[in-house]
Amino acid sequence: MRERDEGAPAGRRVTAMDVARAAGVSVSAVSRAFTPGASVSARTRARVMAAAAKLDYMPNALARGLMTQRSNLIGIILTNFKNPLYLSVLDHFTHAIQQRGLRALVFNISRGGDLTEAARQILQYSVDGLIVSAGAISPLLAGQCARRQIPVVAFARNPRSKDIDVVCADNVAGGRMAARLLIERGYRRIGYLGGSAQASTSQDRGKGLVGELEDAGLSLHCSVHASEYSYEAGRVAARALLSMDEPPDALFCANDVLAFGALDVARHRFGLSVPGQLGIVGFDDIGLAEADSFSLTTVRQPIEEMVRETIALMMRRMEDPRLEPETRLLSCSLVERGTVRGPRL
Amino acid sequence: MRERDEGAPAGRRVTAMDVARAAGVSVSAVSRAFTPGASVSARTRARVMAAAAKLDYMPNALARGLMTQRSNLIGIILTNFKNPLYLSVLDHFTHAIQQRGLRALVFNISRGGDLTEAARQILQYSVDGLIVSAGAISPLLAGQCARRQIPVVAFARNPRSKDIDVVCADNVAGGRMAARLLIERGYRRIGYLGGSAQASTSQDRGKGLVGELEDAGLSLHCSVHASEYSYEAGRVAARALLSMDEPPDALFCANDVLAFGALDVARHRFGLSVPGQLGIVGFDDIGLAEADSFSLTTVRQPIEEMVRETIALMMRRMEDPRLEPETRLLSCSLVERGTVRGPRL
DNA sequence: ACCCTGATTGCAAGCGTTTGCAAAAAATGG
DNA sequence: CCATTTTTTGCAAACGCTTGCAATCAGGGT
Numbered sequence: 158m159r160e161r162d163e164g165a166p167a168g169r170r171v172t173a174m175d176v177a178r179a180a181g182v183s184v185s186a187v188s189r190a191f192t193p194g195a196s197v198s199a200r201t202r203a204r205v206m207a208a209a210a211k212l213d214y215m216p217n218a219l220a221r222g223l224m225t226q227r228s229n230l231i232g233i234i235l236t237n238f239k240n241p242l243y244l245s246v247l248d249h250f251t252h253a254i255q256q257r258g259l260r261a262l263v264f265n266i267s268r269g270g271d272l273t274e275a276a277r278q279i280l281q282y283s284v285d286g287l288i289v290s291a292g293a294i295s296p297l298l299a300g301q302c303a304r305r306q307i308p309v310v311a312f313a314r315n316p317r318s319k320d321i322d323v324v325c326a327d328n329v330a331g332g333r334m335a336a337r338l339l340i341e342r343g344y345r346r347i348g349y350l351g352g353s354a355q356a357s358t359s360q361d362r363g364k365g366l367v368g369e370l371e372d373a374g375l376s377l378h379c380s381v382h383a384s385e386y387s388y389e390a391g392r393v394a395a396r397a398l399l400s401m402d403e404p405p406d407a408l409f410c411a412n413d414v415l416a417f418g419a420l421d422v423a424r425h426r427f428g429l430s431v432p433g434q435l436g437i438v439g440f441d442d443i444g445l446a447e448a449d450s451f452s453l454t455t456v457r458q459p460i461e462e463m464v465r466e467t468i469a470l471m472m473r474r475m476e477d478p479r480l481e482p483e484t485r486l487l488s489c490s491l492v493e494r495g496t497v498r499g500p501r502l
Numbered sequence: 503m504r505e506r507d508e509g510a511p512a513g514r515r516v517t518a519m520d521v522a523r524a525a526g527v528s529v530s531a532v533s534r535a536f537t538p539g540a541s542v543s544a545r546t547r548a549r550v551m552a553a554a555a556k557l558d559y560m561p562n563a564l565a566r567g568l569m570t571q572r573s574n575l576i577g578i579i580l581t582n583f584k585n586p587l588y589l590s591v592l593d594h595f596t597h598a599i600q601q602r603g604l605r606a607l608v609f610n611i612s613r614g615g616d617l618t619e620a621a622r623q624i625l626q627y628s629v630d631g632l633i634v635s636a637g638a639i640s641p642l643l644a645g646q647c648a649r650r651q652i653p654v655v656a657f658a659r660n661p662r663s664k665d666i667d668v669v670c671a672d673n674v675a676g677g678r679m680a681a682r683l684l685i686e687r688g689y690r691r692i693g694y695l696g697g698s699a700q701a702s703t704s705q706d707r708g709k710g711l712v713g714e715l716e717d718a719g720l721s722l723h724c725s726v727h728a729s730e731y732s733y734e735a736g737r738v739a740a741r742a743l744l745s746m747d748e749p750p751d752a753l754f755c756a757n758d759v760l761a762f763g764a765l766d767v768a769r770h771r772f773g774l775s776v777p778g779q780l781g782i783v784g785f786d787d788i789g790l791a792e793a794d795s796f797s798l799t800t801v802r803q804p805i806e807e808m809v810r811e812t813i814a815l816m817m818r819r820m821e822d823p824r825l826e827p828e829t830r831l832l833s834c835s836l837v838e839r840g841t842v843r844g845p846r847l
Numbered sequence: 848a849c850c851c852t853g854a855t856t857g858c859a860a861g862c863g864t865t866t867g868c869a870a871a872a873a874a875t876g877g
Numbered sequence: 878c879c880a881t882t883t884t885t886t887g888c889a890a891a892c893g894c895t896t897g898c899a900a901t902c903a904g905g906g907t
Contacts (some may be wrong), residue, residue: 170650172893182505183857188895195895197853213646218626219573220893223564223862230607238593238790241586248583251610260627263573263608265596281563282575282605301558305515354511388793421794444584448733448797517863528887533865543885565863567894849907856901866893872885
């Protein structure tokens, strides 16, 4: 009985050494054959590759990572698994990451996991970078990453920290755009349907709204914070606002899903005509915002661009870890559809 | 100038050896302190933990994985980044995986990546398991995993292979449920708005529909395959069906997003009343199906249960790799809302 | 044919852990 | 208090790869 044969016996895992033996070269040669710019002749590389193929060998990324100090892993920490926007965020991130020969290690802290703990878990895999789209990044966490020279970038959340890279939509400006549109179209009793009170995104969007209203000599008519970023939460929040004594004639919602809830409650429960009696503006521009049923006028976050910037920032810092942290606010754009009335002609 | 001090100099990464030195023990002790059931006294463990905390040490998962042959990584390969259902799938998977002290390595092949190639990439990280929710799993791939003793399970896709574990909704039965409901409620010209023709899910749902129709002495009135699982594709497909000479009076759609498209086209472009003139049944029961605007009657996939089964199957096979592959079809349930008319009283 | 240069190669020392084994220490029993 | 059993401990050998270094080789010029 032989110890190991070519072919496919369910045996010991095949290592560079097996390939080396089969190809009649050293392990170093095998390693070099699998390393793009390495010093190895075409002939041996071919030999090695042939042997590798026959044995169904592939380099062990763990061992390689251990040795090179580069795991080729990028950690992604996410909270928001309710907002469809984040499916597309993940789509773009994983795609961009793979394009660069990296892999995505994703961590979910939506069920009340602790961010710092999550980061610890992920750091154990010595990721080459960390993308965090979740509440505040503690200085502790930032420190841990800095010490290990691991680039972290806060995505679509603005920790307002000068110690960290952040890529985020310009939510304040976005809020202003929404306000300007509503004012321009003749709405006067404008309310804010925000997300959770601590979320920087919700705060900033509201801030922008209020700022622009005040610039126009108006003031915020009413506001409420939804318990979470979900359709249902949007409904209950909107119901509260619309049953006030003097209800708003327009609502700016902190995100599209909330807006859907508000829209449905307004139309189907309060019998209001939208945009006639109530104007609604959302935020994000998720896919379904353009569905006829909603046809939601909304502020679009440039997700793809944000992802691109995030990766770029990360790569840049991987090259030179002592760069000054940067905050990049990308501009949103207004997508007009059917929930805000047209300009008076 | 000292080589390394406690505190937080941005220096060499801190290893078990540093902790050992600081705690006055051997590296083995450190390792054992961090390994749950290991043979180590409470006193030394405490010492080690204290030193570790002071130095901000955490074990290197790569090295550990290399040594133990268990990376604690689970690979997830996904195609469908357009269907919101998959955000919740990811939510549940990442959560379940983390619960068990594992991490999720996710790979996106929606942009036309090759599954077998993706798997190769992921296998390099010597994942402890692989979840594949994408087209057909080639025997080649299955073989590679089997040889390496890596459990693979096909999720929400039925490769109809006896060589692999699969967890899937019972799509045929689901199709039948939809058909039965429509027939019962008096619809007679029932059409199928399928997804891509190769997808096992779309095939099976259609098969169920047709089967039940034939059992009732009816036949499929018409059918079409949408180009992809998206709202827009649903619209164009529905438009085609509804502009036939004798249009269907009910549509079973291969998934909710397609159904949304169909619903909107029917109501807003064809001016049809739903469910009066046209009945619509979707599949999945994604969050927004319950929105007032859609209030979609649909066949619910038991996602949470499916995820649970998938993980269970995987763990089981990790214990005993020579188990017979199993195919688990989980039953769907009908969620009646407003797009199919009520029973005649 | 000979020396010099630059491209390939193999050796061996790591990377940061875990773990079998045997020695040391602590606990137990008489 | 000693012999015996049970815990704890450290040593050193892996795990599968990369890489600096020195040795080897091929080629070019004279």
